[in-house]
Amino acid sequence: MTDRCLVWWIRDDLRLDDQRCLDGIGEFDRLIPVLCLGQRGIAGGDQAARLDGVDLPFRRRSPLRERFLHQGLDALARDLCERSSRLFVLRGSPDVDLAPFAARVGATQLRFSLGCGTEEAREEIGVVAALEAQRIAWRGVAQRTLIEDPAATFTGARLPRVFTDFRKAVERSVQPAQPQAAAPALPPCSLDAETWPVVEPTAELDDDPRATFVHVGGEAAAHARLDDYVFGTQAVARYKETRNGMLARDDITRLSPWLSQGSLSVRRVHDTVARYEREHGANDSTYWVGFELLWRDFFEWTAQHHGARLFLQSGLRDVARPWRHDAEDFARWREGRTGDALVDAAMHELAATGFLSNRARQNAASFLIHDLGLDWRWGAAWFEHHLLDYSTASNYGNWQYIAGVGNDPRPLRRFDTRGQADRYDPGSDYRRHWASA
Ligand SMILES: Cc1cc2nc3c(=O)[nH]c(=O)nc-3n(C[C@H](O)[C@H](O)[C@H](O)COP(=O)(O)OP(=O)(O)OC[C@H]3O[C@@H](n4cnc5c(N)ncnc54)[C@H](O)[C@@H]3O)c2cc1C
Incomplete structure (x- = not known):
């Protein structure tokens, strides 16, 4: 009998529950879960955020985001160990190192979750080309979303431009798939390769005592x-x-x-x-x-x-607007020194916890865009730096939406931040709670 070996390239899918990359895992004799330190979402967190080729005055990922990522990886490594498996680590980049690794370990197939975003897609193309050159079978698994294949729902038509049309069509015709429980046991593998953790643990960070909830990865x-x-x-x-x-x-x-x-x-x-x-x-x-x-x-x-239109200043609808690039106004917004109590509270909470409610995000974003007139992509980059839940699609999509350059046909989504504060924070509890940095 031939030895069947599955290499699972781990990306933004740090879980064993409902893990479609492991479908039919019982048919494999060996499983090799592997992470590349040079891959998107892992590498580059300590590099400066960049826009139009210019460095912004902060790193791509905050220490809190870095910590949350490492917690998620630590937890996955532990969960794999409990099932006699390991989380292996390659130090290079996936397009260069994954296929030779898969060939060396005798992989019969390599699977990975499909990502979202142009850089992720480029990464996948590189990996797939290298695997095909080595004649190694592969499977890209779509499992980020509730609806697995919009093309099947919106047959013949394009994806709706407006959320309500999208939602109604989905609600009419799609039943989300049932989640699959984690396999109680996984095929073992022993290998002469590094295992997680291989990087320095992130520095101890004290959680801000004002946080009403602390997210722990995993x-x-x-x-x-x-x-x-x-x-x-x-x-x-x-x-x-x-x-x-x-x-x-x-x-x-x-x-x-x-x-x-x-x-x-x-x-x-x-x-x-x-x-x-x-x-x-x-x-x-x-x-x-x-x-x-x-x-x-x-x-x-x-x-x-x-694709790449998500990152364009003119957005999905190609709208030209005279955006400002005033570094001092941008710093005042980032540091919560705008003078608008709701926006300042939101910016303090974001920096202290890496999280904000949707209501607070909308107001903070609207203020940067419509009150300060600053390039919406500056704001999106600052959110990317901080948000523990940063996702390319939701972050850039929501920013475009509020900037009036996204899918939404309404030109402006301006929030009256003072009116919003009166309505959603009538006793000023939120503004008082996060009044200082
Ligand atoms: C400017 C801006 C930037 C944002 N950036 C991100 C981001 O990077 N990552 C991210 O996950 N969400 C983002 N959001 C969407 C939303 O604010 C967060 O998903 C939500 O606040 C997370 O808190 P929750 O899990 O308690 O959400 P809940 O209110 O409990 O909603 C449940 C879930 O629904 C989804 N959801 C709710 N609202 C939205 C929305 N507007 N867009 C997309 N998904 C939504 C989320 O998955 C959320 O976990 C952004 C919103 C704005 C206005």
């Missing part, structure tokens, strides 16, 4: 939050009324960092809420969590569809 923490939110506090049954809250721990799900890292499957979230509905009854709030998850899908598929 699958166990993600599932603990999901279970607590849905079945523990049952806050899911009040989501529609609380979702504009900016401060309280359970006003919102806070699941996005794990969804972006892939330590939580979006199908698992959907399925858990559906189970709650079967056991306790559905209401507008339980529906609304799925509604928001479709926004995520919409931005993911839009990004795939439009």
